[in-house]
Amino acid sequence: MSAGQIAALIAAGAFVLLVLLLAIPLVKLGRTLDEATIAIRKAHENADPLLTGANDTITHVNTQLERVDGITANAQAVSGNVSALSSVFTATLGSPLVKTAAFSYGVSRAIRARRKAKTGAEGKHSRLRGRNGTS
Template sequence: MSPGQIAALVAAGAFVLLVLLLAIPLLKLGRTLDEATIAIRKAHENTDPLFTGANTTLNHVNTQLERVDGITANARAVSGNVSALTSLFTATLGGPLVKAAAFSYGVSKALRARRKRTAAMEPTGRHSRRSARRSGKR
């Protein structure tokens, strides 16, 4: 055998060894891809019930939102009625009630002032006797 043939045999052996070493990761990669394909297929099969459940949930939510819209419309109408009633009450009874309250306050203040004046002018009762003793009058 010539040195060229020996070199060719060594190169062929190295190439076979390289192919064997690369075949192991390629086989593992193939298995990984097969498992990934199976997982994707299972996930796709399980998404149909999830989408059906999500669609049902959204339909229920939409129904509840329609009910809430009705409730808020009724609450808006009630608050408008209460506002109108308050305005009516203020217009009809508010003015006279304020005037009556102001009048009663003025009368009570005038009576208190008058009592103080009369008490200061005419000393009578226990309080006036004490002040009379202090001043020397009896």
């Protein structure tokens, strides 16, 4: 064997060793891709029931929202009726009640002022008597 043949054998051996060393990561990468493919397949299979459940949930929520819309419309109608009723009450009874309350307040103030003036006048005379020393 000549030196060139020996060099060729060494180069061929090194090339085989290089191929073997590169084959190990490629095999591991192939296994990883297989596992990823299996995981994606399982996720795809499990997605259909999830989407069906989500559609059912959304349908149920829409039904409940329609009911809430009806309740809201009824509450709005009731508040409008209460507002109209309070306006009618204010127009028919509110003004006379306010006038009656104002009149009774004025009368009570006048009576208190008169009593105060009466007791104030008597109080002045009694104080004057006490200062002069005469009873």
